[in-house]
Amino acid sequence: MTVMAMERPVPAGEIPRDRCQAQRVLIVEEHELLQAGLRAVLHGEPWVASCLGVSTADLAWQVARRYQPQLVLVSTSLPGRAGLGLCREFHAQMPHVRVVLMSAEGRVSAALGLVNGAVAALPKQMPTAALVASVKRVAEGGRVFPKDTGPLPVQLSKRELDVLQHLVSGQSNPEMALSLNLSRHTVKQHTSAVYRKLGVRNRAQAASRAQELGLVA
Numbered sequence: 663m664t665v666m667a668m669e670r671p672v673p674a675g676e677i678p679r680d681r682c683q684a685q686r687v688l689i690v691e692e693h694e695l696l697q698a699g700l701r702a703v704l705h706g707e708p709w710v711a712s713c714l715g716v717s718t719a720d721l722a723w724q725v726a727r728r729y730q731p732q733l734v735l736v737s738t739s740l741p742g743r744a745g746l747g748l749c750r751e752f753h754a755q756m757p758h759v760r761v762v763l764m765s766a767e768g769r770v771s772a773a774l775g776l777v778n779g780a781v782a783a784l785p786k787q788m789p790t791a792a793l794v795a796s797v798k799r800v801a802e803g804g805r806v807f808p809k810d811t812g813p814l815p816v817q818l819s820k821r822e823l824d825v826l827q828h829l830v831s832g833q834s835n836p837e838m839a840l841s842l843n844l845s846r847h848t849v850k851q852h853t854s855a856v857y858r859k860l861g862v863r864n865r866a867q868a869a870s871r872a873q874e875l876g877l878v879a
Contacts, residue, residue: 684711685801688731690722690748691715691764692740696786700735703790709798719744723751731759733801737786738765746778746827753779760800772807774877777820782806818859818877825852826877830869 687710691697697715705713714729716722719740726734734752738745745763752759762782763770770783782800784793796806818826821842828838835853839846857863860871 683709683801685709685733686711686729686731687713688722688726688729688734689713689715690717690719690734690736690740690745692717692737703794704797707794707798709801719748722748726752726756726759733760733762733797735762735764735797736780738763738770746774749778749780762797762800762806770808771877773818774823775807777818777823783808818856822852822856822859823877825849826856826868826872829853829856829865830872 687704689697689700689704691700694717697717701713701715704710712729714725714731716725722734722736725731736745736748740748749761749763752761760782761780762784763775763778763780764784764786766786770780772783775781775783782796782805784796784806788796799806824842825838828841833841835846835849838844838853839849842849844852857868860868862868862871
């Protein structure tokens with residue numbers, strides 16, 4: 663297992679000048695150059711004690727259990743929509759970890775982030791200074807989501823959102839039933855509820871509407 667790490671020694675007697683305690687950070691990013699850039703930028707911050715980097719969700723979970731990070735940056739474009747799944751896994755298994763979703767495909771809504779257990783959603787194209795400031799705000803206990811995300815007209819349950827995400831990825835009802843460990847009848851009920859709440863009649867319209875509302879990454 664290859665783990666890219668950076669660690670900054672803290673001089674004895676050094677007293678932090680801000681509210682943010684030294685953080686162990688884990689970056690889960692499939693693109694090695696971007697991962698290295700994020701590590702280099704965060705490593706230079708006085709509130710970052712160490713910064714690890716991995717490229718897959720499986721490695722991320724192994725590293726997290728060993729090194730116990732306090733802050734995790736997760737790419738939403740990990741293969742197989744694993745980014746959102748990893749976010750939910752941290753929320754369920756290590757609820758003390760603060761997860762930041764990083765997206766290159768457009769904004770991630772507060773609704774999508776929160777229902778998956780994230781406390782922030784940031785575009786990968788953010789200017790470096792703004793990104794660092796946002797991540798530090800999360801480390802201090804804050805939440806950071808797109809400014810243009812207000813109360814959404816559509817309120818989906820967590821299970822309905824799961825169904826929507828699988829629907830948008832192209833899965834059939836039988837495939838969704840298998841993936842979500844639900845009966846086909848239950849999947850059909852959830853799908854009908856999603857259509858009704860989104861005000862659409864079919865899968866293509868549901869996918870388009872979900873993208874407009876930022877309900878899927």
